[in-house]
Amino acid sequence: MDPVDLARWQFAITTVYHFLFVPVTIGLSFVVAVTHVLWVRTRRPEWLRLTKFIGKLFTINFALGLVTGIVQEFQFGMNWSDYSRFVGDIFGAPLALEALLAFFVESTFLGLWIFGWGRIPEKLHAATMWIVHIGTLLSGYFILAANSFMQNPVGFRYNPESGRAEMTDFLAILTNKVQLVAFPHVITSAYMVGGAVVMGVGVWLWRRAAQPGAADAEDVPMYRKATRLGAVLTLVASLGVVITGDVQGKIMTEVQPMKMAAAEALYESQTGAAFSIFTIGTLDGNHEVFAIKVPKVLAFMATGNPNGTVEGINEIKARNAEMVAGIERTYGTDVARIAADADYTPNVPLAYWTFRLMMGLGFASMGLSLLLLWVTRGRSRPPVSRLWVWAGIAAPLLPIFGNSFGWIFTETGRQPWLVNGLMTTAFGVSPSVSAGEIWTSMTVFTLLYAVLAVVEVRLFLRYVAHGAEPFHEPEDAPAEDAPLQFAY
Numbered sequence: 039m040d041p042v043d044l045a046r047w048q049f050a051i052t053t054v055y056h057f058l059f060v061p062v063t064i065g066l067s068f069v070v071a072v073t074h075v076l077w078v079r080t081r082r083p084e085w086l087r088l089t090k091f092i093g094k095l096f097t098i099n100f101a102l103g104l105v106t107g108i109v110q111e112f113q114f115g116m117n118w119s120d121y122s123r124f125v126g127d128i129f130g131a132p133l134a135l136e137a138l139l140a141f142f143v144e145s146t147f148l149g150l151w152i153f154g155w156g157r158i159p160e161k162l163h164a165a166t167m168w169i170v171h172i173g174t175l176l177s178g179y180f181i182l183a184a185n186s187f188m189q190n191p192v193g194f195r196y197n198p199e200s201g202r203a204e205m206t207d208f209l210a211i212l213t214n215k216v217q218l219v220a221f222p223h224v225i226t227s228a229y230m231v232g233g234a235v236v237m238g239v240g241v242w243l244w245r246r247a248a249q250p251g252a253a254d255a256e257d258v259p260m261y262r263k264a265t266r267l268g269a270v271l272t273l274v275a276s277l278g279v280v281i282t283g284d285v286q287g288k289i290m291t292e293v294q295p296m297k298m299a300a301a302e303a304l305y306e307s308q309t310g311a312a313f314s315i316f317t318i319g320t321l322d323g324n325h326e327v328f329a330i331k332v333p334k335v336l337a338f339m340a341t342g343n344p345n346g347t348v349e350g351i352n353e354i355k356a357r358n359a360e361m362v363a364g365i366e367r368t369y370g371t372d373v374a375r376i377a378a379d380a381d382y383t384p385n386v387p388l389a390y391w392t393f394r395l396m397m398g399l400g401f402a403s404m405g406l407s408l409l410l411l412w413v414t415r416g417r418s419r420p421p422v423s424r425l426w427v428w429a430g431i432a433a434p435l436l437p438i439f440g441n442s443f444g445w446i447f448t449e450t451g452r453q454p455w456l457v458n459g460l461m462t463t464a465f466g467v468s469p470s471v472s473a474g475e476i477w478t479s480m481t482v483f484t485l486l487y488a489v490l491a492v493v494e495v496r497l498f499l500r501y502v503a504h505g506a507e508p509f510h511e512p513e514d515a516p517a518e519d520a521p522l523q524f525a526y
Contacts, residue, residue: 065232233271238433
């Protein structure tokens with residue numbers, strides 16, 4: 039494998055792994071903030087117990103997300119130095135704000151929340167978790183602004199003297215049309231994940247507490263509340279994901295028509311194009327053998343009109359060739375980093391199936407939340423079948439993997455462009471890094487992440503199995519000279 043493929047594999051491994059923790063962190067910070075406010079307002083013991091219980095799960099994921107996220111920015115200097123040199127003036131600004139502002143807010147106020155029990159006023163203490171959550175939203179916004187530039191470059195000019203793209207309008211970058219639809223889509227999907235984690239943990243503990251002779255039998259009502267809270271959040275957030283995803287699909291078709299065509303493996307333009315639920319094609323992927331289709335759905339997803347025309351891959355490739363020629367005339371081949379013989383088509387089977395897995399897992403999660411809301415309605419008895427154990431396990435995994443497949447589609451569907459229409463991936467790799475060096479770093483990171491995965495899963499399952507701590511009336515604030523101590 040050449041350095042380009044290896045660098046892509048390494049970035050894919052570290053990014054997908056890191057993003058397993060991101061939506062969990064964003065979603066759980068919201069749930070903890072809500073339950074903490076419910077405790078302050080109602081003084082019901084179950085809300086305080088759930089706040090501290092879910093808070094532990096949140097801090098575990100926050101720590102792992104922090105560790106794995108640091109590696110992401112290192113890679114821009116390690117394996118993608120030409121990319122960093124070319125667009126670093128633009129890409130670096132939102133990433134700097136994420137580190138200096140958003141992450142600072144998250145980490146500072148999370149520390150206040152962890153160590154502030156009984157030491158700061160209750161309402162102010164509850165507010166610290168809301169500030170943590172706002173910090174996670176800001177972090178997501180700045181990172182997505184950087185990514186959205188790669189999907190739809192705006193707010194820049196090319197400097198022929200330095201051979202670099204330079205930022206001219208930071209507001210345009212922050213309000214990129216791709217950014218304005220991607221951010222609510224990602225955040226609602228994170229809420230969906232957070233709700234699903236609480237829903238899955240809740241139904242598992244609810245069933246366990248309902249077993250004959252269970253030590254925590256009195257906690258059945260509390261875990262039922264947790265299950266319903268998670269299911270409601272999952273359902274509401276999933277509706278937001280559907281709405282924002284529909285808008286995002288239309289913007290994607292506008293700025294990246296090739297990605298939408300690849301998502302349907304549509305080679306020739308069609309009016310009133312159908313959406314295929316399942317397709318079997320020839321080995322070269324150019325011809326359809328069998329397909330299950332829903333008429334006019336793709337046309338509506340892409341254009342908002344069931345009779346609209348969706349461009350095919352072959353027509354877009356011809357237009358890409360014209361675009362490449364224009365870039366070469368404007369910037370010159372060396373400066374624009376355009377490979378004249380490149381195939382400007384992404385991996386069609388990968389785009390096709392990740393697009394469907396993203397949607398399929400999302401709808402499955404929505405269905406499971408509806409089922410659990412039905413099961414937990416009124417005075418329903420706790421479930422006893424072992425099927426509910428598997429439901430508890432599947433609940434968080436469905437939207438987490440749905441998020442991962444969504445990002446794989448987003449990034450691989452842009453290929454071979456690193457910055458859409460401006461710079462190809464082949465020209466963004468560090469020229470001085472060898473394949474052997476990338477193999478070494480990728481192996482080290484992968485093994486390290488495997489160890490961290492074991493630590494994360496063991497910690498998470500240990501605290502889940504332990505359940506919520508017994509209720510203790512909060513103590514009064516200690517004397518000013520008392521040492522600071524961990525609240526858990």
